[in-house]
Amino acid sequence: MELLKTGAYLVNGTEIIEDTPEAAAQLQAVIGPNVPSKEEAAKGTIAYGILEAHNTSDNMDKLKIRFDKLTSHDITYVGIIQTARASGLEKFPMPYVLTNCHNSLCAVGGTINEDDHMFGLTCAKKYGGIYVPPHQAVIHQFAREMLACGGAMILGSDSHTRYGALGTMAMGEGGPELVKQLLNQTYDINMPGVIGIYMTGEPIKGVGPQDVALAIIGAVFQNGYVNNKVMEFVGPGVEKLSADFRIGVDVMTTETTCLSSIWKTDDVIKDFYDIHGRAGDYKELNPAPVAYYDGMVKIDLSKIRPMIAMPFHPSNTYTIEDMNRNLMDVLHDCEQKALVSLDGQVDFKLTDKVHNGKLYVEQGIIAGCAGGGFENLCAAADIIKGKSIGADEFTLSVYPASTPIYMELVKNGAAATLMESGAIVKTAFCGPCFGAGDTPSNNSLSIRHSTRNFPNREGSKLQNGQIASVALMDARSIAATAANKGYLTPATDLDVEYSGRKYHFDSSIYANRVFDxxxxxxxxxxxxxxxxxxxxxxxxxxxxxxxxxxxxEIHDPVTTTDELIPSGETSSYRSNPLGLAEFTLSRKDPAYVGRAKEVRAAQEAVEADKNPAEALTELAPVIDAIHTKYAEITNENIGIGSTIFAVKPGDGSAREQAASCQKVLGGWANIANEYATKRYRSNLINWGMLPFLIEKGDLPFMNGDYIFLPDVRKAVEAKASEFEAYVVKDGSLVPFVLKMGELTDDEREIILKGCLINYNRQ
Incomplete structure (x- = not known):
């Protein structure tokens, strides 16, 4: 794999010319004298054409996007619809699909989860939406089967909203961005850069889509090569991949921190639409004869080998061959990295899982939008056929991504093959991806074909001394490991005859159960x-x-959404803003909620025209110090709130609750060296929180300190990029500077009003 250091031209879909001083002459030699400018060639990407078709502004540098369709699941849709209702919603203005694949284990939290489902069903009826009952399909598989269209755009409230392989540019964002679409507003972004992902060659037998995806993530995550850009998959290698294979790579592009993805399409994708009874939704997509990309990743698919992403990030990648050759060194390195991820709260060990020179894992899972596809599960069945997973600790669970896939596996015998081996085949459910269902035992290592392996996502509770961990792998190598009774094995080590079963989609399953x-x-x-x-x-x-x-104050290199608001068992409270807020930062900084509430009490005193220092006595000397320079500060013109500092917060999930939970606890800002994703920063803004930036280096403040921001409202109104700030300490005001990235006029107004709900009400 090679990452070009410059932009590049793609000529006729097959020839790359790097953006060097010689590029014009090279282009002229290939296409003749009519060489387009770089600006014109940039309009030749597939991404540009789709964005242009959905842009409602007259400026392609400042996009105002209206999407074609929306998708949400049962962790997010209640909050989204409640926000939209509070803002005046009368009808869904576009198809909006409410799936139930996250909180579908209704034993968790008593009746709470099923209450959310009934809320969703009645809202789909009242406002004109689509409701997919629990266990029918995971959100992204339903979207692939029933929603995706060539050249369309879909916005979802799950971060893995990616349907680029089918010719649909899809984005995962926090709920407020869906609220804007429901209220006929727009998704406002600067024109993103477009990175070409140029594929050649063909995967060898035993290599699956997760292997390719992890190889890409390992190459581009740390250096931010595709951060907030669109990944556009082109090149002759694309044609060598099945639709399921492309989908399996595409869904994992979220873990690169890119904005979205799009692929060139061909007869393979046309067949996908034909199989699903939607031939009219196919559209052939190709870049123009000359297309300019802001960067280029060159991948020889034949060189990819079975991969593993070790705890605790999808970018912590190794080939399984290298892993097995250097087992103790790799495991020791993972243990050292975990000291940062886990803050030393537990004694985390992986080296003790080496038995007779081999790595033993306790659990295997193939699930959800990444792993639960038809071809993945058929390949797993071929690998494990006639073998046993054994009667020891190792377990194997399989979750088909939709009931139509499950039914086809039953009909063609693959389900029986899996169950005969000792595997358990379950219904469509996203739980293993976010920590609900199949949580492993303490100190266990789980290998999963799912999307993430962040700390705590598999059910760990560090404050209780509980820890388990996840490594990501492809379904084929998980099945090979299962056939070897839990000892890590790449699929390429086994001589398997893959059956290549053909998929038949039965639309009657949805026709009989889905409310449309x-x-x-x-x-x-x-x-x-x-x-x-x-x-x-x-x-x-x-x-x-x-x-x-x-x-x-968090100094981890990256702070994930799951560390800001844990997933898993907290999901039952996601329809209750104050109830969920009790879990904020609970696995990273358990003292956070109590501290934030103390500050919130002071703001409540201000709003009641009472002395805030009576609610929070430590405020008295802070206010006295402020009065030495700003005597005019009174209850009439002051607000008191909390903030957190994190080096790079917001990697991972799109869940808005990472921001809204801070807001309802009295949070008014985040301070960061940078934000990991656009979607987390957007969540902060939409909940009326200031997304401050501060230069890397020694901080002028520490946890527990007070910061005073004079004239902060005027600074936002004046479109300031720098904010005057003071650390208030020991009776003194110590000045420093906070910065703010670009805000649109609407975003600025949302912050001024206090949140998106207030903005729409007024």
């Missing part, structure tokens, strides 16, 4: 509200001046 309003709203329907479904609390507008207390 066909876009017709019924205002007479009463929404069903369970007792755990709560409205958003009132949120104040941005004050003229602000006192912030730093209530958490």
């Amino acid at each position: 309003s066909k876009g017709v709203a019924d205002p007479s329907v009463e929404i069903k509200f369970g007792p755990n479904i709560k409205d958003w609390p009132k949120m104040s507008a941005l004050p003229e001046n602000m006192i912030l207390k730093v209530v958490s």
Whole structure:
């Protein structure tokens, strides 16, 4: 794999010319005298054409996108619809699919999860949406089977919203961005860069889509090569990949931190649409004869070998061959990295899993939008046929991504083959990906064909001394490991005859169970509200001046969404803003919630025109120090809130709750060296929080310090990029500077109003 250090031209889809001083002459030699400018050639990407078709502004540098369709699941849709209802929603203006694949284990939290489902069903009826009942399909498989269209754009509230292999540019964002679409507003971004992913060659037998995906993630994550850009898959190697293989690579592009993805399409994708009874939704997509890319990743698929992403990130990658050759060194290195990820809270060991020179794992899972595809599960069945997973600790669970896939596996015998080996075949469910269902025992190592292996996603609770970990692998090598009774084995080590079973899609399954309003709203329907479904609390507008207390300080290189608001068992509370907020940072900084509430009490005193120092006595000397320079500060013009510092927060999930939980606890800002993803920064903005930046280096403040921001409201109104700030300590005001990245006019107004709900109400 090679990452070009410059941009590049792609000529006729097959020839790469790097953007060097010689590029013009090289282009002229290939295409003749009519060489397009770089700016014109940049319009030749597939991505540019789709964005242009969906842009409602007259400026392609400042996009205002309207999407064709929306998707959400049962961890996010309640909050989204509640926000939209509070903002005046009357009808879904576009197809909006509500799937139930995250909180579908309704034993968790008593009746809470099923109450959310009834909320979703009644909202689909009232506002004109589509409702997919639990266990029918994971969100992304339903979208592939029933929603994706060539040249279309889909916005989803799950970060793995990626349907580029089918010719659909899809993006995963926090819920407020879906609210904007429901209220006929736009998704506002600068024109993103486009990175070509140029594929040649063909994967060898035993190598699957997760192997290719992990190889790409390992090459581009740390250096930010595709961060907030569009990955465009081109080159002759694409044609060598099946639709399922492309889909399996595509869904993992989220872990590169790219904005979106798109692939060239061909007869293989046309067949996919034909199989699903949607031939009219296919569209052939190719770059123009000359297309310019802001960067280029060159991949020889024949050189990819079975991969493993060790704890605790999808970019912590090795070939399984290298892993087995240097086993103790790799495991020791992972243990050292874990000291940072886990803050030394538990004694994390991997080296003790080496038995007779081989790595033994306790669990295997093939699941969800990444692993649960038809070809992955058929290949796993071929590998494990006639073998046993054994009767020891190792277990194997398989989750087909949809009921139509499950039924086809039953019909063609693959399900029986898997079960005969000792594997358990379960219904469509995303739980293993985010820590609900199949949580391993303490100190276990799980290998999974799923999307993420962040700390705590598999059910660990460090504060209770519980730890397990996940390594990501392809279904084929997981099956090979299962056939070897839990000892790590790449699929290429086994001589397997793959059956190449053909897929047949049965649409009657969805026709019989999925509620589809066909876009017709019924205002007479009463929404069903369970007792755990709560409205958003009132949120104040941005004050003229602000006192912030730093209530958490995180120096990990990257802080994931799951560390900001844990997934797993907390999911039952995602319809209850204040109830969920109790879990904020609980696995990273358990003292955070108490500290934030203390500060919130001071703001509540201000709003009641009482002395905030009576609610939080340590404020008295802070206010006195501020008055030495700013005597005019009173309850009338001050706000008191909390903030956190993190080096690079927001990697991973799109869940808005990572920001909204801070907000309802009184948070008014984040301070970071940089933000890991656009979607986390957008979540902060949409919940009225200031996404401050500070230069890398020694911080002028520490956890527990107070920061004073004079005239902060005027600075936002004036479109300031730098903010005057003071650390208030020992009776003194110590100045420093906070910065702010670019904001659109609407984003600035949302912050001024206090949140998106207030913005739309007013």
